Amino acid sequence: MVDERQEPVFDDALFRQKRKHGKYRVVDAPKLEGPVADTHAHLQLLPDPALALARCTVHGVEFVCTIVDVLEDGSTTFDRLNSWKFESAAAAKRFVGWT
């Protein structure tokens, strides 16, 4: 049985709005004229940081500053950040059909 409260991890770059009974509706992304920055995200709290960064690539989010708490977060972000970047590049190519 699927838990409807648990959000699935979608392997694409679409934005989705949650509907009833575990359904999702795709939302059109804004068509902006230039890149955007996210100056405060908690990448390591995301279910798949590399996929999240790949979506940034597709949608023109060119700068992301991720937050680390010295007590709670340990060294995960420091250890994994470079890997997330490489993994996200591969995922972004998949999202836009380059691979």
Added chain:
Amino acid sequence: MGCHPHNARYYDDGLEAELRRLLADPRVAALGEIGLDYHYDFSPRDDQRAAFRRQLRLAKECGLPVALHLREAHDEALAIMRDEGFPEAGTLLHCFNLDWPALEPWIAEGCYVAFGGALTFKASEGTREAAARVPANRLLTETDAPYMAPEPMRGTSCGPAHVVFTAERLAEVRGCEPGEERAAFLEQLMQNARGLLDRSATDWQKEARL
């Protein structure tokens, strides 16, 4: 990189030593999120004030800007900042969701303010009015992902890419029409973000790595 006010009760010399070690990584661009959270009060307020002051001094020693988390404590935080002195490298108010009277004194001190998903919420008219009044060179966008997904995805898990919805709404609030006007506005926002956070290693970071 910092100690959140929720965790201030654990801030001691040992935790500060670990914080110093991690701040030395040249990828660290700011000290934060730090501040006061009197909504949840997960740490005693005296502990929050002490950790906040110690980290402000540390930020100045390291030459890094600070990213502030403030909840139901803006007035007291401002008094502490004025008492300690604002870091030369900059001060960023993260996830601002109040109105202009609450924001104005921070802007007068030269702080940056970051707007996230809350800017898009139906009931956030006061926040949008504040966003409209901030000087363009002090405006930033953020998500606070995985929290605070903007409309129309509110209630779902937020990712950093969702910031495009907030940027679109912010441009609308500022009266920037799609096209050249909005392009110039987005360029300004990116300049603000990179100017504050896309920084070279500070002298302190270089020396700490030797």
